[in-house]
Amino acid sequence: MKGNTKGELKSLVKGKIVFDAPMAKYTSLGVGGRADALVFPQDEDDLRVILQFAQERAIPYYILGNGTNVVVRDRGLRGIVISLCRGFRRVRIIGQKDEEVLIDAEAGVNLKHLVRFTRERALTGLEAFTGIPGTVGGALAINAGAFGSEMRDVVKSVAVMEGTGSVVVKGRKELRFSYRNLVLSKGAIILRGILAVREAKGEKVTAKAEGFQRLRVQSQPWNMPTAGSIFKNPEGTPAGQLIDELGLKGHRIGNARVSEKHGNFIVNEGDATAAEVLALMAFIRDEVYEKRGIRLTPEVHIIGEG
């Protein structure tokens, strides 16, 4: 991005902008090159200005949540990376009918915060998301799930800003969720979701959430730099089990290593490159296909220039 384009963008946007942003710092796996600009719009108007700016100059843009399910390639991203993590963080109860309670959660709200919000109010439905380090926007966009629950189970509607800047609200029946996916039109950005939870006994909600957290801590390298599950689970055997059965746990390329704790996690042991992570993914994929005839597909979103 040229200097005068950067200056123009800076003069138009109210929120924070980081030029030549080191994406390793903004993603949980900690690999990848720089993005021309990482922008944190303050509100919907600010976001609309950015989209218009990008469209008028034919600058590509990419939406990032907490960056916990992405692998950024080593040459980084050209164009604008937009994150709602700073400006879109409101969560509130907007209605109740009998035991059902409706929560309006903006896209930049951390799932950790959302789960705590429901726990503090003795509301059940989100306990399985305890410990997923993403945002509401990211979780809706990929239909995040764990322990048999998915985001689609609790969603009533989703508000989306289209690339043109117009906002549309889609009800549950119009939303096409599938395993780790929600169909969105090209360039669309999730602004918020309305989620339905239910009143319950506080101690039951807490016990359930803590139980899931314990399982997560026991089975995942939760305190290491990772991007969560690397591959989607194929029909039948889970990806982690396949990788484990082939003896690939602990296999490394450079500083990228298959976690000893969970076969479907790749850990950055310090200064790994995206090339090393991608080479390790290719190695696992080839081994699983050759030995078991199963084609693994990535769950992580691989972005940027290699």
Ligand SMILES: Cc1cc2nc3c(=O)[nH]c(=O)nc-3n(C[C@H](O)[C@H](O)[C@H](O)COP(=O)(O)OP(=O)(O)OC[C@H]3O[C@@H](n4cnc5c(N)ncnc54)[C@H](O)[C@@H]3O)c2cc1C
């Ligand atoms: C230790 C660990 C454990 C994890 N456990 C789980 C798990 O149990 N289950 C699970 O499903 N995932 C898990 N993940 C992966 C990840 O945390 C979740 O998928 C999370 O929902 C991604 O949210 P994010 O905000 O980080 O999105 P990002 O990683 O930033 O983005 C993911 C995708 O969503 C898109 N996106 C993000 N925000 C928006 C938006 N506002 N509008 C439109 N598109 C958007 C991005 O463009 C990208 O394609 C785990 C990750 C880690 C590191």
